Amino acid sequence: MIFSSDNYSPVPQQVMDALAEANNGYQPSYGEDSQMKKVRHLMQTIFEAPDAAVYLVATGTAANSLALSTLCEPWQTIFCSPVSHIHEDECNAPEFFSGAKLTLVGDSDKINPTELRKSIQAEESRGVHGPQRGPVSITQITEKGQVYTLSEINEITRIAREFKLPVHMDGARFANALVSLDCTAAEMTWKSGIDVVSFGGTKNGLMGVEGVIFFDPEKAWEFELRRKRAAHLFSKHRYLSAQMLAYLENDLWIELASKANKAASLLIEGLRNIEKVDFLVEPKANLIFVTMPAYMHRKAFEKGLEYYTWSEIEGVSDDTPVVSRFVVDWSRSLSDIDKFLEIMRNAAKKEI
Amino acid sequence: MIFSSDNYSPVPQQVMDALAEANNGYQPSYGEDSQMKKVRHLMQTIFEAPDAAVYLVATGTAANSLALSTLCEPWQTIFCSPVSHIHEDECNAPEFFSGAKLTLVGDSDKINPTELRKSIQAEESRGVHGPQRGPVSITQITEKGQVYTLSEINEITRIAREFKLPVHMDGARFANALVSLDCTAAEMTWKSGIDVVSFGGTKNGLMGVEGVIFFDPEKAWEFELRRKRAAHLFSKHRYLSAQMLAYLENDLWIELASKANKAASLLIEGLRNIEKVDFLVEPKANLIFVTMPAYMHRKAFEKGLEYYTWSEIEGVSDDTPVVSRFVVDWSRSLSDIDKFLEIMRNAAKKEI
């Protein structure tokens, strides 16, 4: 049973059906398809942002890198967390697309406002010599499974705005965050001062479709040129549109994220009752980080669980604490969770 | 009836079925899926190249730009035709990915060996001052619908090799060329001196999947890093793999291209019998360029045909010659061709 990544999961039947339907007949290429018009409209409605520019790309890294490059200049620096995906997991793509560098704020997954202010103030103190201040990027939910509250987002964007810096939200797990906060998409974004969102679809049920939403459409054309120049404009774009349309229609995206978060919360509850399991941070959505003794991992793996650990479990003593990540995606049934917990409860019993 | 672009066409049922099958259960991400292993093996078999490095990306521009950037250095120049896709239709993507510039060889879609030699010799005559010689890139079938014969490919690669330059083939319509030449994939590529191929799938029946094949795997790891850094590595990679697998299995790709070329040849034959229609170049596959008087285009559009013209047809005199492009994709039925020709025959009759 795999809890390694939401990237390992399939897509729901509605998406398959939408693809089948979209496959009938001919459609203009490069985003001129009729489905994209609907996606744009629906996204604007959901975000209560009738002027927003809405685009689709196929990878989260493309969404982030293209969005950020549109927000900044190559002599600037992007403020982000040291564990942010854009810093750790995109092989210099944000730097490649933007030319800018990244300034790592604090040492946590959630950016602390005081540290953000300090980091921003530390730049542009050397005239033309240091990098200039660029956009702030936060990840919602964070790479460690935490969720910024609306007031936390507001505090960060208020600081950015003081320095006239735009704010980007890496929403690879946007839906899971929204469900966790139980607020509207507008509230979690532009109403809280966010300028551009990478609106993740892939991890929550699509094959490889991400939205990029600019609440101010001023830079829309620049984004289109950047997307094409980076080879991220699809000729048969309708197959991206159709998936995103199915995702947005009838609140499927919310339904999928609710299912994932619900299953995750059962998993969390269950783990909380196993003595040897400690949470690295308090999980708020479908990403769970725990510390457990090495022997528990070994037993769990033996029983067929699959997930990532942050360090080796072989060749260490039984009680060595080892961090692991469990990801609960939309496709997990509640009986999967039960089985997972049973295995873990048994694994906790060292003697067995 | 749309003859505008093979990018407007749907995908065949086999591809839909393959997606449905691939959607069952969980699969490792980022190219570690089981389908990719099969794709790699099948591609190596088809190309009789057991050591070839095989990768998938989602757009033709990505395939070309990543392949070329792996073959060259940013102080070099890439030799290509002035109507090549990499020069005209990729919004500086090859330059963005590689840093190199493009040297336009001659003035035709097919690169002429004499002009290629002249272009190559003209560089590196100025030491460090001019750009250095880089890869040669040819498009098969060309952007004007012509096909390089095996001996033509050999002549070009022989010249490149004299100067120790690698050769890339933009095979956005690779299958159509192969069917046209009636040779093997190996013969059209490495046996004729090609080093790297962009193996098009999208225009011939996939949703957005292209192969990149390095016959010498030496730069495979560099390609993987470049792909990731350019945000073209898919997390749910299995959906690319599954499509390509269906495309390769049972020679579906050959079947689709044969169908397209066959329908195109009927269209060509029919057009040849219409007095007012002149072929811009002799078409060899499924791309057809003709010159017709403006009034014919106007009448054809009135009757519901859709295709691109190279200049305005409104506001010009009836007899103004206007170039147009007809693309016949795999999904065209023979009765579509009949209808197209009937409309054109009627359109030719000026008086009506």
Next chain:
Amino acid sequence: MIFSSDNYSPVPQQVMDALAEANNGYQPSYGEDSQMKKVRHLMQTIFEAPDAAVYLVATGTAANSLALSTLCEPWQTIFCSPVSHIHEDECNAPEFFSGAKLTLVGDSDKINPTELRKSIQAEESRGVHGPQRGPVSITQITEKGQVYTLSEINEITRIAREFKLPVHMDGARFANALVSLDCTAAEMTWKSGIDVVSFGGTKNGLMGVEGVIFFDPEKAWEFELRRKRAAHLFSKHRYLSAQMLAYLENDLWIELASKANKAASLLIEGLRNIEKVDFLVEPKANLIFVTMPAYMHRKAFEKGLEYYTWSEIEGVSDDTPVVSRFVVDWSRSLSDIDKFLEIMRNAAKKEI
């Protein structure tokens, strides 16, 4: 006797004196030196442009590449002559700094207005697919020694402005052109529609100092950041300023160019009387291109003349026409010219 390049020449005593004077005491770094204030003011006065932003860099390639990158976006194309220095002799520096590509207009050193319009119109006809229209760059005097007249410059800039494109002048030999046209610096630039000038100093008597002048200072700060990021901001900037100051004061720059052009015109006159010498184009300043039979070159070289030929002179028959370039720099005495001509007149006599 060397007529190979104006880059081989020394600098006049006034520049040496200025360096010596500037070497007294301490001066703020990075362009804050007192000499730079004077340079800025003097340049604004000379160009009758009190708001112009004025900067110094040390190489012509830096001046051109930084200026052009400030004028364009990486998805654009720069319109220039196929023999322009930015295309042929800067090892992809303009592409490196700007990300843009170059579109070669026509086949001459002087851009023809009709061909320019055609080239501009040919871009942006493919939406996001092709490169977007970017700046026009002309070289004054051209790489072949011709000079754009004021009305020619005006015609080019008028076309550019129709398409809202800025115009850059590569003035590596700005002074020689100005002397040739006998007009004001303002007339040859902003009064004729030029937006930015690379104001060459190096070829006309400095050690390595070039001005970059933006008549509209709007992008001044961007230029400063680009200059620093490209490592072209000098810490001990005073040594650039002092040279440029000496160059501008008392019209030294005009005096030097007048001397060079005068000597060149004597050379041209003398060559015109040698039967076997043909001018490639009619020279207007201090760059002279001629065709002569190979044996003449061989004899001239034997007698100690040094200059570049465009093809090999060894191993070809005596009468093979071979193109050569003679550059007459500011330091050439009239007796040098006499000696040069005497050698050539003798060389022309085949039998000797």
Next chain:
Amino acid sequence: MIFSSDNYSPVPQQVMDALAEANNGYQPSYGEDSQMKKVRHLMQTIFEAPDAAVYLVATGTAANSLALSTLCEPWQTIFCSPVSHIHEDECNAPEFFSGAKLTLVGDSDKINPTELRKSIQAEESRGVHGPQRGPVSITQITEKGQVYTLSEINEITRIAREFKLPVHMDGARFANALVSLDCTAAEMTWKSGIDVVSFGGTKNGLMGVEGVIFFDPEKAWEFELRRKRAAHLFSKHRYLSAQMLAYLENDLWIELASKANKAASLLIEGLRNIEKVDFLVEPKANLIFVTMPAYMHRKAFEKGLEYYTWSEIEGVSDDTPVVSRFVVDWSRSLSDIDKFLEIMRNAAKKEI
């Protein structure tokens, strides 16, 4: 009296004389001058490295950025100190030239071996997703005025070599470090495992000339292309060569640095006896960082001293500790030091 920066200082008479001498007659351009041959030979002799590739550029940022870009790939990360010049003071130039990112090691100016190992190990743990390991760069003397001992350099290069990473030394103040360590240039570089050096001349008496030395000449040609493409190859290169030649001949560079270090050590000694002055780190060469109460700075400025403070001295209470930097360049006389110290001793007396 200015102690703000060694970039404010003049150049010694020997350099002026060398320029005057170099100004006689004509010389081939772009590094083919006769002086450069001597520079290359002398540098190879000084470094006991007969095969070393030796180049000149005009700014320290160019030396660093070109050297580092030659050592790495754009998907790598460069390991450096968080206060390194390449990170803080080059406006993203290293990123621009190399495409790579920077990983900040520890929190000190001197890289700690344990932290270096940890930083290196933390990369390449995520396959293609994170940046790949690239070169290590250390600054000698550091930006805070410390000097790596030979054994410290050896320890760092040994770790780098374990991971097959090259090591670059930013030697903007190379001579000051060498004098401080009293060792040979070879010992401080390749004998201690350094691969490439930015050999600073500007801060120690040149107008703007820096060497770049590759002990292994394998990448020499790549460096030459990178230098040209970055617009850092000088046409009238002899004026760089002549300066560097004067600098190297008769050990002038050592003499100048000895003078600077000697004067600095007197300054340090004097400051040590002023009660209110605390050293931020123990100074080892000609860069001195101290903490003093705000009122002392105010009084020193009133008396005409000039230097940088790290925070505002106006609007803070008298006793607020404020960090400042004193730079002692080669041109400082011992009587300047006496005057400086007298002012400081008086400034220390709060009541006055």
